[in-house]
Amino acid sequence: METWEIDFAARPWVDAQGKKVWELLVCSRSGNYRYFAQCSQKEVTRAWILDNLGKAMVESGQKPGQIRFLSPSGMLEQACIQLEIPSRMSRRVFWVRRWLYDREQNVYPTYEGYCPQPLSSIPPQPLPDPLVAQRWAFVSLCAADLMGISTDRLFGEVFPLDLAPETVVPGLVFFSPRATAMAAWMQGVEPVAVQFCDKERLILEAGAGERWVVVRPRDRAIQQEASLFEERKIPSQGFHFLAIQAGVDSEEPTGFWTLWDTPPS
Structure with missing residues (x-):
């Protein structure tokens, strides 16, 4: 059903x-x-x-x-x-x-009588210890490959996407030897979006309103990667993804979530 x-x-x-x-x-x-x-x-x-x-x-x-x-x-x-x-x-x-x-x-x-409401959000907090990865990386998948991922044997949730199969969808991968425990914890907090905010903080949004700082990239090359991550949300209509793997050479992720954010203007 x-x-x-x-x-x-x-x-x-x-x-x-x-x-x-x-x-x-x-x-x-x-x-x-x-x-x-x-x-x-x-x-x-x-x-x-x-x-x-x-x-x-x-x-x-x-x-x-x-x-x-x-x-x-x-x-x-x-x-x-x-x-x-x-x-x-x-x-x-x-x-x-x-x-x-x-x-x-x-x-x-x-509409006549329109009263725009100010946007508000809580200040981001440090990432909880169970979600701190050993390494992380920006990656991408085409929409067709993303939709081919099954979470039957994984933690996570993949949404149907109304995107052309060749559309590039940006993503973030956490690498950790504690991948199973991390993915189970992530499942409980319900990830919603990853954002590169103010060109200085990579933020993970989750739950009812939680916001956590994944990293504050100081290296210019990483800042450029983070900016490209945001730019790729435009053709993907705000869709992106988060994955958790035990290591770079792992054959499949331990956890995988489709995420959505309002597309950058």
Whole structure:
């Protein structure tokens, strides 16, 4: 049974009465189904969510095997319990995040009553000891090869990509003799994105909002590699990946995750 990704939250615009407008975005992990609904602040109830999830299931002809949701919502969690669908909050909801990013860039600014919300993030912290690698390297794969990777025997998660097979997808590999333990730990923290920030820090984003400094590259050649890593996110539409291997000569990774970040402007 398929996983659905959902975001239910107030959006950055208000209606004629000056009240926040809420939106429910639903999409399948395969990317072949979407459902959209809006409501006013006073309509935000568990009953409204149940009604619209029911409509989505009828329209799609399926009941999802699980639901991952982006924004915290006790009402959505309770609705999922009532529908007997396992659910949890996660930022590894790349299809719904891409949809939301498109609306933030191209839809909401066209609305009367648009109120842009300032972006905020917590200061990055040192990388936890269990995730400190012996070595690391920037690498790349074509989209076809990336989609051919199976995580059945690995830690990790590979997402379907709507990219041309020859598209170059950038990545970061951690090398460590503790690869199995590191990959198990990484699985628990749910990696979301790797970013080269301010041209001075390589940041790993994970979990609900964690940000960790992988390295502060001082060498000019490494800084150039990091900049190229960011540039390659443009043709890959923000998709990139993280891998963990025991060593450079290992035949396959111990862990592999597809990641997504808003493409560099």
